[in-house]
Amino acid sequence: MSWMFDNVGRLMARLQKPANRSEPFTQNDPKALRDTLRRGDVLLVEGKSRISGGIKYLTQSTWSHSALYVGPMASAATEGEPHVLIEANIDEGVVSAPLSKYLHCQTRICRPVGLSQADCEEVCRYACERIGLGYDFKNVIDQMRYLFPWPVTQRRRRRAIALGSGDPSRIICSSLIAQAFDAVRYPILPKITRVESQTAQREIAEIRHSSLYAPRDFDISPYFMIVKPTLARGFNYKDMVWADLPQDHTAQLTLAPEIEVPIAEAACAGVPG
Template sequence: MGRMFDLVGRLIAGLQKPANCEPFTPNDLTGLRDTLRPGDVLLVEGKGRISGSIKYLTQSTWSHSALYVGPMAGVATDGEPHVLIEANIDEGVVSAPLSKYLHCQTRICRPVGLSEADCEKVCRYASERIGLGYDFKNVVDLMRYLFPWPVAPRWRRRTIALGSGDAGRIICSSLIAQAFDVVRYPILPKITHVESQTSWRETAEIRHSSLYAPRDFDISPYFMVVKPTLARGFNYKDMHWADLPEVHTGQVTLAPEIEDAIAEVA
């Protein structure tokens, strides 16, 4: 059965197309580079068939995730250092430059309060997994888990084998979830309320890493969404609107559309 699901996963993965992203607002590579910190999770909106399925099943914009670890010594593409670690279908776990997702819609999710020592452990864990293969069976399992079958979620979860069981294979969100599990940093833990005659408290239980999807970092109450435009300082008064005149050094410069309209009238 495991081999069958692995084969199905490979067939589904074969339908994937390279991402052809068109962000609502173009990414500023300098802005991203200045904003990202080691330990940040970069979410990406892919455009392939599998990406569309993941976005539909999770009701989210995000279909891929990568961990920012900072410049890696001796690893570069066209002179640009690799700063991301990710697991992708074509190559497994690899490092990548930031410009790889310059033309994609992205979101930065930052773990709040993560200590410097634990951040180093998270980044080291991911770095040490470079070279692992991609877990195609986990693709099928994740889709089975997310698909709205007409059974209770707890029973649906029990019918899933949680990936291939091969320690040499992994998917993108599982890789990052495992890295944060090393330092017990929460993403979306299962919270249980424990009551007794004298006290009441909450206990957290870590979910299996294979059940995480990219959107979980976005909706996690423990990760903060960081937007480069706002992080670098934003003043709406500095916006240049096409239908309003621009003022430069005391002179009024009309927008091109207004100048064309005046020329036609003249």
């Protein structure tokens, strides 16, 4: 059956071509993104290809791809730029990539809260050691079958599908990252069972199978913090320059808090007293 999924994979690779040339709603600041990312961060990407559109539709999410930030890799670079991401993509399988690959895309940083330094190193090492694995096309097909709104219950759909090819040499992007965090028992969206006892109530966590994860799960996980480079570097709305205001008036707005205005003059100027 592997030949059939390889053929499907080639078809899916052709669907990787951009469906449109639209620019992201907000442009990425390359320096801000580089300065903000830390080892162990998950970078979510809003892809523009046709297959990305399908993933976003089925998952009801903005994000169609995920990559793990591991920091500069000494042995990998593109035109002098070090590779800092580990990802699994349809064209190449598990590879490393430079950050510039996604500067033209809408992105989001998801940071694991409280992850120890030792566990962070283990997560990054786990992902790096998977470089060279193939892409699991059957996993993508199974996810589509699971997420597509068939007129049956979710539990029956879960039972009706196999979780990927079962081949340890093949994987998808979100599964790769999920497995890396599972290796150190860091939660993403575990199944929680509440156990009652005579003394207290306990919550028992159970790891979900990595093949069931989608990029959006890192976004909605209660254990990952959303980090926005603009805010992380220090944001002051008074510093913004507005197109509909004269430059000198904008400067006055910026200086306004530092200028003392007499109460009478303030009232004449329409400034609240």
